[in-house]
Amino acid sequence: MKLGYYPGCSLEGGSREYKESVVALCKKFDIELVQVPDWNCCGATAAHNLNKELSLALPARILAQAEKAGFDEILVPCAACYNRLMVTDYEMKHQPELGKKVTDIIGMEYHGKVKMLNVIQLIEKYMLENLDFKMYKPFSYRSACYYGCLLVRPASILQFDRPEDPQTMDKVIRKIGGTPVEWEFKVECCGAGMSVSRTDLVAKLSGKVVNNALYRGAEVIIVACPMCHSNLDMRRPEIDKYLDKKTTIPVLYITQAMGLALGIDENELGLQRHFVPVNLPEKGELSAMPKEVVEHQDKED
Numbered sequence: 001m002k003l004g005y006y007p008g009c010s011l012e013g014g015s016r017e018y019k020e021s022v023v024a025l026c027k028k029f030d031i032e033l034v035q036v037p038d039w040n041c042c043g044a045t046a047a048h049n050l051n052k053e054l055s056l057a058l059p060a061r062i063l064a065q066a067e068k069a070g071f072d073e074i075l076v077p078c079a080a081c082y083n084r085l086m087v088t089d090y091e092m093k094h095q096p097e098l099g100k101k102v103t104d105i106i107g108m109e110y111h112g113k114v115k116m117l118n119v120i121q122l123i124e125k126y127m128l129e130n131l132d133f134k135m136y137k138p139f140s141y142r143s144a145c146y147y148g149c150l151l152v153r154p155a156s157i158l159q160f161d162r163p164e165d166p167q168t169m170d171k172v173i174r175k176i177g178g179t180p181v182e183w184e185f186k187v188e189c190c191g192a193g194m195s196v197s198r199t200d201l202v203a204k205l206s207g208k209v210v211n212n213a214l215y216r217g218a219e220v221i222i223v224a225c226p227m228c229h230s231n232l233d234m235r236r237p238e239i240d241k242y243l244d245k246k247t248t249i250p251v252l253y254i255t256q257a258m259g260l261a262l263g264i265d266e267n268e269l270g271l272q273r274h275f276v277p278v279n280l281p282e283k284g285e286l287s288a289m290p291k292e293v294v295e296h297q298d299k300e301d
Helices: 008-012 016-028 053-069 079-094 096-106 119-126 128-131 169-175 197-215 226-234 237-245 254-261 291-300
Strands: 003-004 032-035 074-075 115-117 142-145 220-223 250-254
Touching: 008 016, 008 226, 016 237, 016 250, 016 254, 016 291, 032 119, 074 197, 079 115, 079 226, 079 250, 096 254, 115 119, 119 169, 119 250, 119 254, 128 169, 142 169, 169 254, 197 226, 197 237, 220 226, 226 250, 226 291, 250 254
Parallel strands: 003 032, 003 074, 074 115, 142 220, 220 250
Antiparallel strands: none
16 A cells, blocks of 8 residues: 655654664555655744744645645654644644635645544554564563653644553554553653753753663663654763663664564664664563663662
């Protein structure tokens, strides 16, 4: 099957490994991703802080381009892009005057016919049913499923899972053989786009996420957002400085975790691109709690 696809800026740049894992996973399920023609940046976390109309015009043009190309639905893997497109679609439908102003700005019509799918919705809708037939080995790891802010909020607009205790990613992890841990930080903020301007703030917020995942016995943190991955992975030196200890827990995209369970090559999934090495124990070594977790819990006690 063919599916519309909006990669966004992150997947074409700093989160190249996410794109690689999304494409590799879709190939396993005979899904051909067709990019939205002549797509542009969605404005991400910056535009709506500067100009309301600009923050809607950028995503609106993407939606109009997708609609013009005849897509009924499009995959939007980046949680920030997904959030901006969903919010724009909602505001244009519920504020006709604003919607008209935005379409005048972009010089294109948009009739609200395009449905957006985040990557977890893609997996749930098109992959889970046939997953058992494609499994290579279980992803048998204690996993902290980290949804972050943008996949579930604002809940009234996104209407994706429970805003305080979402479960869809946990369901996917169980399906591939993993064990989701119960933890307190699955929807807390990682610091988002403050990574460069306020690295100290990102280190504190992301450090609390990493710390809680370790405390709850996780061996891996699972994400579905390039920004979350960047902050938890690339900013690990700053996180370790904030926590005053060395942490080695890896951060994987949900698509990478699924890819490993399906036997996709690690390099095809982009695991070699991570800053924190993805050193997961081999199957059969999971009976004991990882040394890093034991030491952390002993220190907390």
